[in-house]
Amino acid sequence: MIERESARVAEYLKAIEAADQQEAQEPPEPQLSGEQLREKLKKLKERLTKHEQLEDHLNESGESQVSLTDKDSRLMKTSRGSDVCYNVQTVVDSKHKLIAAYEVTNDGNDLGQLANMGKQGQEALDVKELTLLADGGYFDGNTIKECEDAGITTYLPIPQSAEAEKRGVFPAERFTYDEQRDLYICPQGEELTFRRFEMARKKVYRAYLTKACGQCPLRAQCTTSKTHGRRLRRWVHHPVLERLGERNRGQPELLKERKQLAEHPFGTIKRTMDQGYFLMKGMKKVTIETSLTVLAYNLKRVINIMGVAKMISSMQAATA
Numbered sequence: 001m002i003e004r005e006s007a008r009v010a011e012y013l014k015a016i017e018a019a020d021q022q023e024a025q026e027p028p029e030p031q032l033s034g035e036q037l038r039e040k041l042k043k044l045k046e047r048l049t050k051h052e053q054l055e056d057h058l059n060e061s062g063e064s065q066v067s068l069t070d071k072d073s074r075l076m077k078t079s080r081g082s083d084v085c086y087n088v089q090t091v092v093d094s095k096h097k098l099i100a101a102y103e104v105t106n107d108g109n110d111l112g113q114l115a116n117m118g119k120q121g122q123e124a125l126d127v128k129e130l131t132l133l134a135d136g137g138y139f140d141g142n143t144i145k146e147c148e149d150a151g152i153t154t155y156l157p158i159p160q161s162a163e164a165e166k167r168g169v170f171p172a173e174r175f176t177y178d179e180q181r182d183l184y185i186c187p188q189g190e191e192l193t194f195r196r197f198e199m200a201r202k203k204v205y206r207a208y209l210t211k212a213c214g215q216c217p218l219r220a221q222c223t224t225s226k227t228h229g230r231r232l233r234r235w236v237h238h239p240v241l242e243r244l245g246e247r248n249r250g251q252p253e254l255l256k257e258r259k260q261l262a263e264h265p266f267g268t269i270k271r272t273m274d275q276g277y278f279l280m281k282g283m284k285k286v287t288i289e290t291s292l293t294v295l296a297y298n299l300k301r302v303i304n305i306m307g308v309a310k311m312i313s314s315m316q317a318a319t320a
Contacts, residue, residue: 072283074106086278086286089113090294091121091132092261098301099265099294100124104287110137114154115146122152131155133258141203145240155247155254170222172232184208184232188218192232205233269297 067073091101101120118132129151136157164171175184184192190212198205213229223230270276
């Protein structure tokens with residue numbers, strides 16, 4: 001935007017110069033005069049200055065974007081495309097579909113939220129062990145390990161990388177890992193041994209390489225590197241993902257059950273209660289608005305489950 005506005009400033013300067021020359025040589029025609037162009041240029045420069053100030057603010061804060069209508073909101077992908085909004089996280093209990101915990105964030109995706117919401121669910125339900133179902137958008141090795149360490153058993157899809165397929169080489173699944181010797185065996189029977197640690201995406205990996213690729217008849221199917229052989233990386237806490245995979249295979253029905261849990265409250269809130277958007281601005285006010293909506297939703301659920309009389313008597317007994 002700044003580059004585009006700078007280019008337009010240059011265009012206006014040329015147009016002003018041409019207009020001034022034309023006005024000096026002949027009577028003005030029904031088009032923008034030099035004075036009108038100067039006024040447009042003034043407004044454009046003001047916009048340019050404002051955008052440059054916003055760019056400086058982003059550079060200083062480390063943020064990648066800023067909303068001019070609500071400083072706390074962010075541009076996110078939605079079911080309708082993209083919109084400036086907030087990300088509401090919820091923990092829903094499987095028995096009654098009540099919202100046990102919630103949080104409003106301005107993170108553009110759900111990565112990193114799994115352990116945070118799982119621990120809030122533990123606290124709200126007052127339990128030490130919890131089974132947590134989530135969709136693939138929550139998949140992050142570090143947070144899955146954090147859940148496991150906290151006594152939270154997770155079930156969520158493990159995304160399959162298509163990078164190897166795009167490059168036309170063997171996927172990592174074609175290599176067999178020997179846990180006893182800590183090495184991989186390639187489809188040709190050669191060994192990839194541990195060489196070094198590598199850091200990527202806030203995770204530490206063990207890198208495995210081999211020198212056997214030079215004369216291998218399957219080299220073209222295994223690596224695109226001209227100078228090195230095939231390299232594999234294994235997260236240092238990879239057994240956490242292996243255990244997740246075993247749980248998924250053991251109870252695949254739980255991955256389908258997640259939709260019935262998480263989408264139930266949101267469907268009721270958006271459709272039945274007509275709360276598909278926020279009326280307030282700013283993280284604090286939006287969080288308060290969410291709190292009221294969650295309270296109203298939970299009250300509706302409790303009334304449907306228990307009835308008004310039993311709900312009131314239970315509340316009286318709890319406060320007595």
